[in-house]
Amino acid sequence: MPARPFSDTLVQRLVEARRVAVLTGAGISAESGIPTFRDTDGLWQRFRPEELANVDAFLQNPVLVQGWYHHRQKVALEKAPNPGHYALAKLESLVPHFTLITQNVDNLHQRAGSTGVVELHGNIMRSYCIDCGRFAAEDAVADPAPDAIVRCAACNGLLRPDVVWFGEMLPAEALEAATGAAAEADVFLSIGTSAVVYPAAGLPQVAQQAGAYVAEINIAPSAIAPLMHEVVQGKSGEVLPILIDALLKRKEK
Numbered sequence: 001m002p003a004r005p006f007s008d009t010l011v012q013r014l015v016e017a018r019r020v021a022v023l024t025g026a027g028i029s030a031e032s033g034i035p036t037f038r039d040t041d042g043l044w045q046r047f048r049p050e051e052l053a054n055v056d057a058f059l060q061n062p063v064l065v066q067g068w069y070h071h072r073q074k075v076a077l078e079k080a081p082n083p084g085h086y087a088l089a090k091l092e093s094l095v096p097h098f099t100l101i102t103q104n105v106d107n108l109h110q111r112a113g114s115t116g117v118v119e120l121h122g123n124i125m126r127s128y129c130i131d132c133g134r135f136a137a138e139d140a141v142a143d144p145a146p147d148a149i150v151r152c153a154a155c156n157g158l159l160r161p162d163v164v165w166f167g168e169m170l171p172a173e174a175l176e177a178a179t180g181a182a183a184e185a186d187v188f189l190s191i192g193t194s195a196v197v198y199p200a201a202g203l204p205q206v207a208q209q210a211g212a213y214v215a216e217i218n219i220a221p222s223a224i225a226p227l228m229h230e231v232v233q234g235k236s237g238e239v240l241p242i243l244i245d246a247l248l249k250r251k252e253k
């Protein structure tokens with residue numbers, strides 16, 4: 001990777017920006033040791049999404065689906081945010097209006113100190129009852145007995161993770177916040193996402209059409225690289241700290 005894998009224009013645009021929006025995907029957590037979905041060692045290579053990440057699968061085999069999410073929850077808790085997450089938490093303090101939109105459910109941005117994170121696909125740390133809608137206390141799902149179905153303490157309904165499954169709508173409020181932030185952004189960064197899952201993958205285009213400078217940071221060009229003003233190739237945990245450094249130096253001048 002070159003010492004500065006991004007352009008001077010990107011640094012300047014960030015310095016001048018009043019509004020910055022960032023979309024992240026599984027790639028930003030890869031350096032924390034959390035598998036992505038579509039890379040060669042990705043989750044969808046080892047599991048069939050239709051078996052696990054949809055409501056019918058859950059109703060047919062709640063033990064299997066709850067167990068899988070419980071496993072992923074444990075993995076996420078064992079891992080720590082990486083320099084990419086921390087760099088974005090820092091960026092929040094450097095621009096007047098900053099919106100971090102994530103497709104990730106691992107809670108690592110929040111643990112790195114980012115605030116007001118727009119969670120497009122939910123958060124694996126939360127569960128709610130499919131009958132009464134109540135959210136469960138975290139320890140309700142902390143360590144279920146093997147083969148036991150985890151149920152709501154209030155009404156005995158099934159508890160499901162607060163994540164978006166295939167065939168489900170995104171949370172309306174989050175999607176609205178994300179689309180608004182993209183439409184108003186002066187700079188929009190798309191980081192560590194293959195950009196094949198919509199509507200999230202449509203946000204960079206919303207930003208670009210509204211006049212933002214759009215840039216991607218990824219180890220390989222994504223599906224929407226052609227619409228970017230700039231494609232930065234590299235690991236987000238390496239590129240982002242250098243970008244923040246360059247931004248701070250430019251601001252000092």
Ligand code: OAD
Pocket residue numbers: 024025026027028030031036037038039042053103104121164165166191192193194195196197217218219220222234235236237
């Ligand atoms: P993917 O697994 O589809 O894509 C991960 C992206 O991260 C790829 O483009 C990689 O090239 C890139 N990448 C890997 N390591 C990286 C690194 N160190 N630095 C920068 N980039 C890196 O994951 P997503 O795009 O997040 O949805 O997938 C989108 C959605 O598909 C997920 O939120 C999930 C899944 O179905 C739901 O579960 C609703």
